[in-house]
Amino acid sequence: MVSQESLKHALPPRVHWPIVGREEDAALLLQRLSSGSGGVVVMGSPGMGKSTVAAAALAQIRDNNQNNQHVLLLPTPQEQAGALSYVEQWLGVTTAVAATIDAVADQILARLLPDPAVPDPAVPDPAPVLILALDDLHLVDNFSAGVLARLVTDGRIQLVGTSREEPGLPPALNSLWRGGRIDRIDLVPLSYDSIRLILRAALPGPASNDMAYRLWQATAGNPLHVRELLYSIVEAGDVSYAEHAWVWTAPLRTNRRLVDLLASDITTLSGAERDVVDLVSLAESVPLSLLAPTATDAVLSSLVDRGLIVLATGHGEPTVRIGHPLYAETLRSLLYPRRKRELFGLLPEPSPEQHSPQELCRWVDWALECGLMPSPQVLLAAGTVRERFSQPERAAALAALARKHEQLPPQERVTALLLSARANRDAGRSESAEADLVLLRTFAEQGTALPDAVIVASARIHADLRQRHFGDLDGALAILDQAAQEVEPGGGAATELAIEQLGRLGFGGRHAEVLAGYGPQLAAANHPANVSLAPSYIYALAQAGRPMDALELAETNIKLVGGEHADFPLLRANLMSARFWSAVWAGRPDLAVTLPEYVEDGIQRHDSALYQAGSGYVYLLFGVWEQAVADLRGALSRMGLLAPTGLEAMVWAGLAQAHAMRGERAEALDACQQFEELLPAMDRSVEVDSRYRVLLAKLALGLKGLEQGISGYIALAQSQGLLLGVLLGRHLQVVTAAPGLRGSLLAALAESAERVQGQLPAALLAHGQALNDGDAGAVSAAAAGLAQVGIWLPAPAKVLALTPRQQEIAAMVAAGMSSKSIGEKLNISVRTVDTHLGHIFARVGVNTRAQLTRVLTATFE
Template sequence: MADRSPLREAAVQALDEASGAVIVGDPGVGKTTLVREMTTGLERAATEQTVVWLRTPAKLIATPWGILEPLIGAEHGPEPGVDEVGRLIERCRRALRDLPGRPLLVIDDLHLVDAVTAVVVAEIAQTQAAQILATCRRQPGPPAAVGTLLRQNLLHQVDVAGLTYDEVEAVLTTALQGPVALETIWKTWEVTGGNPLYLRELVRSLRDAGAMVEVDGAWVWNDRGVVGRRLTDLIQAELATLSPAERDVADLLALAGPTAIELLAGAIEDAALTAMTDRGLVVLEADQHDGVLRARLVHPVHVDVIRATVPPRRRRILYERLQNESADVTHPAALFSTVDWALSCGVTPPVEDLIAAARAAAKLADARLVRRLTEAALAHLEPADPRALDLRMTRAQSDRFAGNFRAAREDLDVVAAHLPAGVEGEQLRWRHARLVANLQQYGADDVDAALTTIEHVELTTPPLWQARQVDRLVRLAWAGDYRRGLGELERFAERKDHPQALRASMLGSLIAGLGQAGRLEESLRLADDALRSWQTDSERYPWLLWEVLGTRFLAALWIGDPEGAMNPPHIDDPMAKVDDAVVQVGHGRYHAARGEWSLATAQFRGALSRFAVRDPSGFGPTASANLSYSLAALGDREGATRARRDYETAQSGASRVVYGDSQMRVAAASVALGEDDAAQRCADLDAWSSHQGLWLWAMHARHLRCVVEAASNRPTRMQVDHLTHAARRVEGPLGPLVVAHAQALAEGDAVLAGRLAGRLAERGVWIPECRVTHLTSRQREIALLVRAGLSNREIAERLTLSVRTVDTHVGNIFERLGVGTRSDLASVLGGFRARPRHRLTVSGSVGLVEPVAVGLRSTY
């Protein structure tokens, strides 16, 4: 579950420094749970404090000072006057004095107590007759008497907010006992607002409804339209406490979406809106684009439940009430909410609103709503109407992203029959050709057909000629064919007369190509310069920014800088789009580079579960290759083999923009598994990489071949020379390190090879062992970090374990492998027998290898 120890520490500190603490937060954020944990801890610690719970059930708070029964008994007099309040305070004091130890009064839902009780509680705190520990909702807040003590700092306030994204991830992973897809974590956090109560009920509801399922070893919320019965009942119970006027506010905002304040004026009562804002159910915020102040419901789950449960007649009445005030259709969410609301009422909105709403839904990747809105609009348009053609292409793209290739083809076939000729129809023809080519390349794995489609579309204006040239080069890159495309991409990028957006569209491909060609420093400079001067409109081109960020991330990993990969020049663009599954692969890559193999495996499984539902860009096989690599590092032979087979059988439609990266990881896994064809895999990767001019992968393939040879014999001079030739073409620190490691293998120097393997691990490069070591997955993970030179304390911090646990694991590892020192362990993990040392001369490589080897010998 989520670690809320900082909140407990803050509350304990408040008790130490003041007369008590008031835990303040919205409903369901865990205030009572926090207090229970604190009081349980006090009882277990056998402290001198005596805990007295003053509870606030309806039958007690209906009677003045009723919650004081645990102190003064159940007999009450009439409504107290001034003298009676004083006597009541004295009765409480006497009762507290009679308790053993220091009394601690615990009050749940302080905001519900009556004014008299609040005065008594405040007096008890002020005179230090007892300490106070209370929970209180943020709205309406504490009673006046207690509020005064908070302002005077006699009581301390501890604020409890909803769970953070990371805390939600931890809760989901624990509750579901397995990895969770990144998109599912994000949606769950967004819908619940981090509210622990909503989170618990949502997960239970989704599992009961079959909407939260395990796919490829990770959990996925596979139907966003399902909220579930349990959570629906909970939300409806909360909404039942609203006044009729407040419920009007909730229902209108749920159905209409974010709505400008001035448009609500005649549809709701001002007092009701103020009350809903005070209760934390509605927020007023200015839009970052048009500056208009709008009201919206705070919790998306309230929106989902209300929209699903408002009866048809009330839905229609509210629609007509808001339409009389002119609905707000300038905000995208409000636009398609209002249009969808109208359709559910049997009202046909203006066709232009339907078209705009369909486009807005497409931007939010809601394929189901896109289809519904498009159908409604097409019913009012002629097939050849340019607006109808545009709508069908919008729906085709939405369907492709959702994995519905057949429906996308059907729409594009209809469009093809009505495309206009001449200059007037160029933009439509160009868009249609690109969509068809996308289906051919990413749906049918036929890049040649895609290139033919792009080449044959009739275009007559120079800007579209340039767009076609860039499109061709980007398609070649995504097909992994850098031999034909990289040089042209460079030449195109050097020209300054092309539109900025057109240059931005090819940057990701160029950064990836340069990096894989070994020009890593140049690749990173290009990426960082682009990000520092980024001006491309992400509303029109929503994916371009993340292409640059993603390829820059990989280039930093490839050059051996995992921490630098996570720290690009700062870019904050809320309109930029990102594929959460691809981001989760990136998280896995970062953890793998740090040797956190268990975390990496969980991230790759989470990404694959999402790719199994929807993979528009073809990165699913990339995740499989990385999963195989991580499982091999953990010693899971069966899992690594299965993931590799998944990779090999899913090549149709796969993106090959980083094909060499995936192949290298599969080859490394094969080496670790001791497979007979491991050497051939390395040779095949070497041949392909050399042909494409991708020297980064040629270097890694040749290095892995040396590792394979070291398991039974030793690398030859020719093999090390061959590796050196490739390494010279790769910028950055890895080239000298892999050559030095191969040279140590060739010399039979197990100690130096082990130390160099540790240096490479620091740079995010895992050297697979070629013999089986009988360690658990956790032991292997720790052993590899030992080889990387980390101390037990550093390993504990990285893997979030106690130092004692790591000490125990290291001792067991030494015993299983029959070693006595960390140096011996590094040698054993090299996977080869030590031989008499002799100096290997590598022709033409002294300047490359010798300084590294000598430097390491003197260091160690």
């Protein structure tokens, strides 16, 4: 893997930057031209990729040379060309003052399109079409724009150009668009998924989703800014390879290149405009009334048109905020300390109740930059926001600052210690977190009685440390037991602690206790914490053979999450994960990839590592092994930077399957070993699934002792009442058994299938029956049926000679997918898919898709 130091040399040069997120725009431009449009103008703000889209489309026209089209690249108009019109710049001749648009257009037509020869009726070649291509149509003067419009209306010339939204097209060309003679394509910012694809194409290895998300947020999807910010953070050493993938490890900061990039948008501002953007960049958001009288309508309109600010007119007072974070950081880097202090005095100290979390945090950072110390209440409020936004290091620092205040009231001191303990727990600093809890306990022993809510919160943090950092579930339960002795019996705190205990049992694989205790606990008390029990129960219910019931329960509980669950910031993420797995185990990958609607309240936390792990598993369900590897490695990198979650083993299990399916033996073996090492501390809510994927990897690798492994897997599932595991294991027994022994195993498989809900049982039973019958065609069809429910069986050993990409495509052919569908899934052309198929046929020794499918499933006949 490329080192951090040499990463800057591995980035593609700007001229060959990957065109990602604009492919559909280029295809649309080509389609409009081929359908007879007089031209296409690509519109957008600076840096949106207008020239890139036009150039990509024109390159295809030149390469294909279809429809007798010829491209003539015209020079870019000069913004300050004196008295010369664009036509004069282009032709290099002086146009007479009295010249008319028609006369000049006729001269150009005569020069560009000489009189055609007498056509030969026997050779019906299409009439030649000339495409004039030029950037920055908004700089073209009105006379020259009229000439270009006249050329287009002639019918033998098409126009491909780019233009900024402001000031827009010259009147003559705008009239053509309004009249339908030419088309326009308006570019929008790149999506988050496009940023992920850019990183995949630009970096020598996978990147974490968190890195893509931060790039997307900082640049608002502007392609030019994405490219330059990526160059900037790489050259600054802020991107490092965290064991499995690239991660962005430092806060957003600018350098000379970024300042120069945005100089045209910032340094040319008038004094009044600069006053507005300086203040807004420092404050994140400013009430409009505080900007008067500087912020006149003309000033605001100019800044909005440039994309520098956004006006928000909600239910309260209108506010002004900066266009996107990259502008804010660049502006802040240009301000000197005295200017920052001067502007700081214009705004009052924010109120945690009346200001947004972002405004609160920005104000605190601004105060500290000015050498001022906010009140402990504001520091703690900002620290709580930082911790909620998954920024534990910054939260711990703010808690430490609050504790430095002299004569800090006892209540704030307790709050500061709790915040520090939570932040250190989330940052993986277990010793620091335990030290915070010791101080809290000492504080209580010195005479300050701790409220029951504080006892519960500290017990929860301490239990998390024992359970997740040290793999000691029994120790975590003992901590909660001890806390229950210190609170009021039968009160809300005691109820919450009982819920905490029951909710953690699934982590330790004690699913039967979760199933038995869930209903009585719900009936015992109507408490907000009861919803936190749902994920454990949903996992247990789904693995006990009732995934459809579990899926319905997950859908219901996700909608119940609200502000009263602020003490459980990962609740929605946990419910979404439980819903995902319920859909997977129900054999409904289509439901697993869709997200239910819910109301976003800003309290529930987004876990980027968990999200990327889920994305990797989605690719596993659909057999896209290369992308599965990339996302799972990205998830492991983020997990390696934070506190342990217990889900690391699950990710390694997915990696083992993906590597094995790609024929990457060494990587698959390493992933299996990593899984075994992490197994004792894993979250056993998904243990059955993880062990199953490792068995599939070992099956693909042809490892010895697989039969004993499958038997042990079935025994484990039976001992915990997990009927899903029993079903999956008995199907693997049929798959790996000798043909003559399959009949005796089929009855047990059928019996298991009757006890499990969803589409998996029928698909597994159909495959087992086909194997027993020995019908090659039925086996192929049944294997395709398994792929439809998310189960991909490995190919026979002789097919492992294929390259990883060929393995991927071969498996999709066996699942009954067309070349078009495969191309769409892998983001490659149909021609490329068919080329791979030709090589696959040659290596395997077959001539048709049907023959290839039979070879791929031959191991199981």
